Amino acid sequence: MIIRDRLRTIYGDYDVYIRPVLKFFFALLCILSINFYLGYMPQLKMIPVVLIGALFCSVTPAGTTAFVGAVFVIGHMTEVSLVAAAVTAFLAVMVGVLYLGFRPGRAWLMALIPLCFMWKIPFFIPVVLGLAAGASAAVPVVCAIPFWFLMRFVHDNAEAFQNSVDLAVLTQEFTTIANGVLKDKYMYLLMLTFVLCILTVTVLKRLSIDHAWTVAVFTGIILEAVLGVGGGLILGSGNLVFDVIGVAVSLVLALLYEYVFFGVDYSGTERLQFEDDDYYYYVKAVPKIKPYDEDERRE
Amino acid sequence: MLNAGKIRLMTDLAIYEKKNGDTVFKVNNFYKSDYIVGGLIAAFARYTFCGILCLCFTIFFRTDVFFAKINAEGVSKVFTEIGILYAAGLILYLLIAYSIYSSRYKRAKRGALLYATKLKRLGRRYCGQESAAMEREAERSAAPASRQEAPGRSRRR
Numbered sequence: 362m363i364i365r366d367r368l369r370t371i372y373g374d375y376d377v378y379i380r381p382v383l384k385f386f387f388a389l390l391c392i393l394s395i396n397f398y399l400g401y402m403p404q405l406k407m408i409p410v411v412l413i414g415a416l417f418c419s420v421t422p423a424g425t426t427a428f429v430g431a432v433f434v435i436g437h438m439t440e441v442s443l444v445a446a447a448v449t450a451f452l453a454v455m456v457g458v459l460y461l462g463f464r465p466g467r468a469w470l471m472a473l474i475p476l477c478f479m480w481k482i483p484f485f486i487p488v489v490l491g492l493a494a495g496a497s498a499a500v501p502v503v504c505a506i507p508f509w510f511l512m513r514f515v516h517d518n519a520e521a522f523q524n525s526v527d528l529a530v531l532t533q534e535f536t537t538i539a540n541g542v543l544k545d546k547y548m549y550l551l552m553l554t555f556v557l558c559i560l561t562v563t564v565l566k567r568l569s570i571d572h573a574w575t576v577a578v579f580t581g582i583i584l585e586a587v588l589g590v591g592g593g594l595i596l597g598s599g600n601l602v603f604d605v606i607g608v609a610v611s612l613v614l615a616l617l618y619e620y621v622f623f624g625v626d627y628s629g630t631e632r633l634q635f636e637d638d639d640y641y642y643y644v645k646a647v648p649k650i651k652p653y654d655e656d657e658r659r660e
Numbered sequence: 661m662l663n664a665g666k667i668r669l670m671t672d673l674a675i676y677e678k679k680n681g682d683t684v685f686k687v688n689n690f691y692k693s694d695y696i697v698g699g700l701i702a703a704f705a706r707y708t709f710c711g712i713l714c715l716c717f718t719i720f721f722r723t724d725v726f727f728a729k730i731n732a733e734g735v736s737k738v739f740t741e742i743g744i745l746y747a748a749g750l751i752l753y754l755l756i757a758y759s760i761y762s763s764r765y766k767r768a769k770r771g772a773l774l775y776a777t778k779l780k781r782l783g784r785r786y787c788g789q790e791s792a793a794m795e796r797e798a799e800r801s802a803a804p805a806s807r808q809e810a811p812g813r814s815r816r817r
Contacts, residue, residue: 444721451717458706459753463760528723535721 365621381419388418388426391472394479395433398516401440405433424461424468430475434508438515442522444534445515452511456504467494467501474505475512481603484589485611487555488581489618491562492574499556506555510548514541547598554588569645571630574623578615582608666785673778680771687768699761700754707753711746 372379392414396406404410414433418426431453438446461468470490477483490498515522518541523530542548558581565577586608593599633644687695719726730738 447717451713454713455710458710462702462706463757532721532724 384423384426385415385419387423387469387472388429389415391426391430391476392433394476395430395437398479399434399437399512401437401519405436422468424465427468427471430472434512440524441515441519442524442534442538443526444531445511445522445538448535448538449508449511452507460500460504464497464501467498470498470501471505471508474502475509478509478513481607482610482614483551484558484582484585484608485614487558487585488562488578488611488615491559491581492566492577492615492618493622496560496563499559502555502559503552506548506552507542510542510545511538514538514545545598547593547596550592550596551589554585554592557588558584574619575616578612578619582612582615585611666782669778669782669785673775673782676771676775676778680768683764684768684771684775687765688772690765692762692765695765696758696761700757703754703757704750707750711749715742 389411392411396411400406414429418429431449435446435449435453438449456471457468461471474483474486477486487502490502515538518537521537522534525531561584562577562581565580566574568576570576590599590601590604590608593604594601630648631644631646633642633646635642635644690698726738
């Protein structure tokens with residue numbers, strides 16, 4: 362608790378320096394993961410290029426990471442299939458224009474979600490978004506999932522592409538990609554699971570019950586385990602070992618998030634009742650956990 | 661002398677301006693209907709751009725399927741289908757855009773009201789401080805005259 366409080370104080374004092382550093386490492390992680398997962402274009406794997414990309418993201422708004430990530434993904438895909446690169450660029454433009462035109466501040470989620478898929482912890486995202494952002498976060502999640510499935514399809518079928526500019530080959534590759542991605546039932550299952558999870562967590566965390574956040578986290582994770590992992594196994598698309606480990610890691614990360622951002626002491630709950638001219642008020646006040654007394658702090 | 665309450669209020673205002681200034685002050689320049697119509701026009705342009713892009717993409721990569729469909733069903737029927745699809749999507753997108761822009765306007769107005777209240781409170785503090793300063797100034801300027809009238813008393817001070 363003391364460490365958490367100190368971290369908050371440090372962040373408050375030095376956020377001017379900490380933010381760019383965090384953005385730099387987030388962008389670096391994204392770019393390195395893309396290079397590791399796709400990695401078809403050697404020029405994009407060169408350290409100066411990676412560092413320049415991450416540095417650029419560190420001094421620009423957080424959403425730029427999604428843009429830079431998309432550039433790296435498209436760059437790698439051009440080495441395998443021009444059609445795959447064109448489809449990725451098309452998807453990026455559509456999402457950028459239709460969704461990010463409304464909420465440009467959430468562009469960084471478009472980078473985070475494929476990143477979590479690459480790290481095999483996708484189930485962590487909807488729970489945390491449900492806790493932190495609410496129901497509207499379901500839209501970027503639904504938009505980002507097809508990107509991941511497109512990347513996965515290209516990664517799994519890289520050898521099948523001819524990367525020709527012949528129109529007949531392009532058309533053939535387009536049909537292959539469209540059938541491979543759009544007919545993947547697991548993608549729709551994950552979209553449904555994530556949306557349901559975000560909505561469930563958003564509703565549960567607002568309930569006036571003790572440990573509402575913990576209940577929301579566990580319910581969200583169980584929902585994902587049953588629908589996402591179970592459904593994936595039935596469809597033959599999931600990997601039981603990786604999925605179970607991913608769910609366990611996601612649970613730990615979500616509980617860690619809850620601990621860091623929602624530290625309350627339910628034993629000190631106060632229930633108050635009062636009224637004014639218009640309303641009766643039934644108030645439940647839950648104190649935040651503090652590592653030391655305010656008097657002690659002043660000393 | 662530093663006034664802690666005033667500094668806190670000014671910091672609050674500055675933080676609010678930094679976080680929400682762009683949206684709140686921009687929205688504040690418009691009537692609700694103008695703001696929403698502006699947003700809807702932008703949404704219409706975005707959707708139309710994406711629709712055209714989608715059509716070009718489909719025609720380029722599915723040329724054979726597209727022209728086979730035109731041959732089989734006729735140009736007018738195919739383009740009527742595309743038009744219906746476009747209109748249905750557009751209506752849905754504009755409805756979503758309307759709900760987003762109207763709720764954003766409401767939120768910004770509420771924020772502007774809060775900001776104005778805080779600004780008023782700060783103004784009152786300034787006025788209070790100014791009137792106190794004027795009183796002090798008045799006392800100071802009045803002091804030599806009283807000294808002239810009663811020099812003994814001023815010496816005792």
